[in-house]
Amino acid sequence: MKLSLDWVRDYIDLPTDLDITTIAHDITLKTVEVEGWTNPAHQLTNIVVAHIADVTQLGDNGVRLTCDIGQPQPITVASRVTDLTPGRILGLALPGARLTPRGGDAVREVAVAQVMGIDSYGVLISPADVGLAGLFPGGDTALLDAVDLNVPAGTPLASAVGYDDWVLEIDNKSLTNRPDLWGHYGMARELAAIYHLPLKPLPAAALPAPVEGLIGQLDAQLCRRFVAVSFDLPEHGPAPLWVRSRLARIGENPRSLCVDLTNYVMHTVGQPAHVYDRDQITVPLSASVTNTATKVDLLAGHSRELEAGTPVITDTAGPVGVAGIIGGADSSVTDSTRHFVLETASFHPQPIRRASQHLGIRTEASARFEKNLDTQRVDAAVGLFLHLLGDLAPNTQLLGSQDSANTATQPAVVDTDLGFLTTRIGETLTGSDVTATLTTLGFDVTSTNGGRLQITAPTWRSTGDISGPHDIIEEVARIRGYDTIPTAGLTVPLRPARQLNARPLERVLREQLAAAGLHEVVTYPWTIDAFLAATGHTKDxxxxxxxxxxxxxxxxxxxxxxxxxxxAAANLRYTDTIAIYEAGTVFHAGADAPYRDRFEILPAHRLSLAAVLVGGDGPTLFRRAKGVLEHLRGHAHLTDLTFTTDGEPASWADASARLTITSSGQHIGTLGLLTSKARRAAGIAVSAAAFEIDAAALRAHSSRTNTFTPLPEFPDAEFDLSVVVADTVTWADIAGTTTAVGAPVNTVAYIGEFRGSWVPDAHRSLSLRITARADHTLAADEISATRQQVLDALAADHGARLREV
Known part of the structure; x- marks a missing residue:
């Protein structure tokens, strides 16, 4: 929201020595956040009002102008506009001015230049060149005609149009719970409280005589109050410059007198209003929701299909606007309109918010109605509109008004006491302190001798903002100043913290899976039927x-x-390989039980841990998945995690490459390659491996004993072996036999396997690396003997033979 200090000064007399930085700081500290501020006059630097004293033709392509700009000597300006005459009063950009032609991004800086053979000391401008297209007629190309400004030659254009002002940018999020601050008068009230200044009353005029037939039915679920005023104007032209200038400074485009006055009222008191061309509607006006889908042409070129249930304002023929959001195009006022109906209503916020989001139209009006405006604000808006209309168009003929209400906003009443406020704020408060602070904000305070306070909030603070004693604490503390609250030292005993470095097992498992190169994903707790079927689950x-x-x-x-x-299927379009995991809750039907044995009945649910690896050849994926689980077993310090070919593995696992995962003799999961059927059903065309385990069944060692193992004094000796073994021999069998050979064999590691034309069917060539360690440097013959011992043991236990190719 934009806030004009010039506008605010209509209602409070801010000290002249109060600079903008201080004002912005105080508003931010005590009311709402100020994001920044600008002076609109800066865009009009070095632009003045010039009187054309003489015009000399320069051939057929331009003229030489002698311009009076209030200095002892006139200046010369060259122009290609040839129909200029002496006596014209125009806007002139002097050297140093910055122009943005037609509102574009390219900035042109004016300088003294040779034009048509003469030195030109300025440039005649159009309103669009300086961002004033809404203040002056003529479109983008017509010159800025300043004759109606009635100012002396040389007057800065910024002063002539009222742009010498500070405009603050208020963060809308900080206004969400303060509907009273969505207008200049509400912000003036806050500044009056902050600086202990009197707040001037808001000008108002009385409603015309009541009549019937302006208002029809009001849906109580939509509209709380509706006021309609009928009036005639003999002429309907533009609003005066000061109104257009203020609206333009805060980002509103001036249009015509009545439309500008509704916007002016909205930005003053925060209550939207709307005017209709009475000749284009058939009263009475009603507030309701649509029963069927209806197409409506709206203002600003919007056209929407209104679904059933959309809040609308209707006449006897149908919708004339979307309630609280935007008016209809057919009933909008124009320069030729002479007969008007003013609508000022109070709506419930929820229907307006839903309709705005559904239609994709958010307006200044909808932004305010969504904040829950009080019904009494309608009086302030109508009164100010009629006051301004009477001043600016004295020939206005007021024909009548009608006021209809379903409900009225009731002031919130809060009971509290001085002791409660004192202990929470941290300084001693008297009844007069609290009363003085709250009264400036519009509250009514009644106190008793016992320190009890009955506080009645104004209606503009009673629509959800003020509800209890804690809100009174905030009001008193912020206006008095959070920075004035005395500080108090705290005595805190400092004791050494015992560091256990203990973390939940679930977190350790997540960390270790990430360390193994997998990416964590978080999916929805529900699943799609197609993927249920792909993995062998049934909906029942x-x-x-x-x-x-x-x-x-x-x-x-x-x-x-x-x-x-x-x-994985959704992301294969972006990458060839995927390695993801998730730790989350899974749910099982038919085993409902009280949550944590004492709360409501819930389906059985357990923590599960799963991973999917996609891309590459199947055996490599399978071994990587198995290696990830072995990594978990070691680095997460699990008490037991083993693999077996027994048990009932999941149906998605291919029979040629699957293992049952057990812990403490219990079947807790499956590791395997996905069957081709499962991959096809899931939309995955390449090999994939997966595992899923019941993480709730895993246990980690409660502690471990760390012992020092000295580094070997003599170097290790490493040698590789490649042996041909049957496919039925597992790597665990090979590793166990090799380790059982004993010293000097220290460790054995898997390198890889090979299958080729020379390898017999149902066999593979397995490569392993053996590390030998002794209390002396091993000689070549000792290493050779150890190698032979390993070969003999593998041949005896598994029928392995040395690969000779």
Whole structure:
């Protein structure tokens, strides 16, 4: 929201020595956040009102002007506008002025220049060159005619049009709960309280005589109050310059007298209003919601199909505008309008907010109605409009008014006491302190001898802003100044903190999966039917939910794999390889129980941990997934995590590459490659491996004993072996046999495997790396003997033979 200090000064006499920085600071500290401020006069620097004293033709292409700009000597200006005559009063940009032709981004700085053979010391401007297209007629190209400004030659244009002002930019989010501040008068009230200044009363004129037939039915769920005024104007032209100037400074485009006055009133008191061309509507006006879809042409070129339930203002023929948001194009006033109806209404905020979001139209009016305006503000808006109309158009004929209300805003009443306020604010307060502060904000305070206070909030603060004693604390503290609250030292005993470095196992598992190169994803707690079927789940075994986001998404996930496959399939368009994991809750039907054994009945749910690896060849993916689980076992310090070919693995796992995962003898999950059927159903065309385990069944060692192991005094010796073994021999068998050889074998590591034409069917060539360690440097013959011992053991236990190719 934009706030003009010149406008505010209509209602309070701000000290002249109060600079803009101080004002912005005090408003931010005590009321709402000021994001910045500008002086509109800066865009008009070095632009003056010039009187044309003489015109000399320069051939057929231009003229030489002698311009009086209030200095002892006139200046010479060259212009290609040839129909100029002496006596014209125009806007002139002097050297140093910055112009933005036609409102574009390119800035042109005026300088002394040779034009048509003469030195030109200025440039005649159009209103659009300096951002004043709304203040002067003529469009983008007509010269700025300043004759109606009635100022001496040389007067800065900024002063002539009232642009010598400070405009503050207020953060709208800080105004959300303060509907009283969405207008200049409300902000003037705050500044009056901050600087202990009197607030001038808001000008108002009485309603004309009451008549019937202006207002029809009012839907109580939409409209709380509706005031209509009928009036005639013999002429309807532009508003006076001071009104147009103020509106333009805060970003409003001036249009015509009555439209500008409704905007002026809205930006003064925060209450929107709207005028209709009475010849284009058939009263009475009603406030209701549409029963059927209706297409309506709206102001500003909007055209919308209004769905049933949209709040509207209607006449006897149909909608003439969207209630609280925007008027209809057919009923809008023009320069030829002579008969008017003014609408000023108070709406419930929820219907206006929903309609604004649904239509994609957000206006200054809707922004205010969404904040829950009080019904009494209608009186202030109508009174100010009629006052201004009477001053600016004395020939106005007021024909009548009608006021209809469903409900009225009731002042909020809060009971509290001085002791409550004192202890919360941190300084001793008297009844007069509190009363003086609150009275300046419009509150009424009644106190008793016992320190009890009954505080009645004004209606403009009673629509949700003020509700309890805590709100009174804020009002008193902020106006008195948060920076004036005395500080008090605290005595805090400092004791050494015991560092356990303990973290929940779930967090450790997440960290270790990330360390293993997997990316965490977070999916919805429901799952899609197609991915349920792809992984072998049926809907009748899932927990169903009401109000599902879609008909095929009404099952809570029984496992994490379906949602991870959905995420992988959606992202394969961007990358060839995917490695993702999730730790989350899964739900099981038919096992409802009290939550934590004592709360409401909920479906059984457990923490599950799953990962999906996509891209590359299947065996590599399978080994990587198995390696990730072994990484978890070691780095998360799990008590037990083993693999077996026994048990019932998940149906999505391919029989050629799957393992059952166990812990403490309990089946807790499955590791395997996805079957081709599961991949096709999930939309994944490449190999994929996955695992899912019941994380709630995992246990970590409660502590561990760290012992010092000295580094070896003599170097290790490493050698590689490649042996041909049957596919039925697992890596665990090979590693166990090799380690059992004993000293000097220290460790054994997997390198890789190979299958080729020379490798027998159902066999593979397996490469391993052995590290030997002894209490002396191993000689070549000792390493050779150890190598032979390992080969003999592998041959004896598994029928392995040395690869010779």
């Amino acid at each position: 075994t899932t927990v169903r939910i009401d109000g599902a986001p879609a008909p095929d998404r009404d099952s809570l996930r029984p496992a994490l794999i379906p949602n991870l496959l959905e995420a």
